[in-house]
Amino acid sequence: MARRGYYRALGETVVGALNKRGYRAFYCDSKEEARAKVLEIVPQGVSVGIPGTVTVLELGLMEALSARGNRVVEHTLSVFSDPGERARRLLEERDAQFYIAGCNALTYDGVLVNIDGTGNRVAQMAWSTVPILYVAGVNKVVRDVEAAIDRVRDVATPMNALRLGYAIPCARVGYCIRCGSPDCICRKTLVVEWPQKGRDEYFVLVGEILGF
Known part of the structure; x- marks a missing residue:
């Protein structure tokens, strides 16, 4: 009960910050509730682009x-x-009619931080003519942008490297050493402070541990 209450308190605080920034943000207690919310938001019949996302x-x-x-x-x-x-x-x-993506990290006050190896995902996050929906677990929430970048490099990236089978240093030691190796997957960093003007941007924050 305490954990669920904490997740809800934190989630609703962050969702409030996201809504103030101009997102259409929602907090869901569970995966099932989140899945239903996403299906409610995404129109039936449209094509949906989904990049690499464990969430x-x-x-x-x-x-x-x-x-x-x-x-x-x-x-x-x-x-x-x-x-x-x-x-x-x-x-x-990229050319689908709707885009759904995870989010590597977000701050208490609603700033989104994502780091890509290829750049396809952050490019679509930065600008597009189609709606985008982010979905993330409360484990992605951190205090500020510096903590968000640290979280991506030290938590998400080593796990993604292992998932993708990359033999890079973070996969061996468990945290980022700023390797700059040929197979490095920390190549493009995007910090989003405000949603794109004129674009529908949604965020579903889930009160569970999801993704990396």
Whole structure:
């Protein structure tokens, strides 16, 4: 009960900050509630681009969207025969009618921080003509931007490196050493203070531990 109450208090505080910044933000106690909220927000029939995101996988959103008729464009679960095929899929994700992404970290006052290896995800976050919906667990919430960057580098990146099979230093030692290696996946950092003017941007914050 105490944990649930703490998650709700923190989540509602952060959601309030996100709404003040111009997002349409919602707090959900559970994965099931969050999945229902996402399905309520995303229009039926539109194509949905989804970049690499463990949170979306854990919520079962790809299956839920596909089951009701949305065309899901993703590269996380797909197998590609060559780099060109993967690049074409990333462009298809970009050109979908709706975009759903996780969020590496966000601050108490509603600033979003994301770090990419390829840059496809942060590019879409920075600017697009289509709506975007972020979804994240309360484990992604930190005090400020400095703590957010530290969280991404020291927590999310080593786990993603292990998930993707990259033999880079953080995967071996468990935290970022600013390696600059050829396979480094901390290549592009985006700090979003305000949503894009004229674009519908949603955020669903979940009172559970989700993603990396």
